[in-house]
Amino acid sequence: MNSIIIDNNYLSQQTIIQYCKRLDNDINILGVFDSVECAEEYIKTTLVKIDIIFLEAIFPGKSGVDFIADLYIVPVPYIIMTTSFQNYAVKAFDLNVVDYLMKPLIYQRFVQAIQKVTKLMKLDEEVEANEKLTIKNKGSITRFLIKDIDYIESYSDYVKIHIKKHSYLHLIALKEITKKLPENKFIQIHRRFVINIEKVISINENKISLEGNQTTELPISRAQRKAFYDKFLRN
Known part of the structure; x- marks a missing residue:
């Protein structure tokens, strides 16, 4: 699964990177961004499908919640919020985030969030397969x-x-x-x-x-x- 990290805290970035590495290379990190604006520029130009976004809620500029609301990728990546702020949880879940992880990040909770993504991905693939017929000539x-x-x-x-x-x-x-x-x-x-x-x-x-x-x-x-x-x- 391809992922990007959007977080302006270096320790949090490194924690997510290390947790991803512990998952037997199941998660490939395409990029790490200190701001929503930098991530948006990358998303506009990349040709690689992004499966997961690890996202902080608060930034000096545009917030993580505003980033989700403006996200235009099709299909929309699975978003896992990683933040120290509890008061954005309701709004985040209203925007269909997969999970809301509080910092400091705990590895077992991180694994549970990835397991949720894996289950959702399988369900989405089954639905797509049942809804569409692809013929290769x-x-x-x-x-x-x-x-x-x-x-x-x-x-x-x-x-x-x-x-x-x-x-x-x-x-x-x-x-x-x-x-x-x-x-x-x-x-x-x-x-x-x-x-x-x-x-x-x-x-x-x-x-x-x-x-x-x-x-x-x-x-x-x-x-x-x-x-x-x-x-x-x-x-």
């Missing part, structure tokens, strides 16, 4: 929001992903792309079609109507009919 990478997909159509070794009035052709088998989708949201209704269950607006005998830029009708094959109805009714 030779020379290109395309990412879709899964909830936006209406249905996927097979063309032998290719699939066409239909999203509203747009469609995207990719070199991947229908079977393979289906493995990347959440099972509770998508189901195959025909050897050529996998649909987003949440897009279904009506079922008429052997046809399904899907919402989108315009209503789309797709066939349900005899082989897929029972599995479709079982899953659709469960949802």
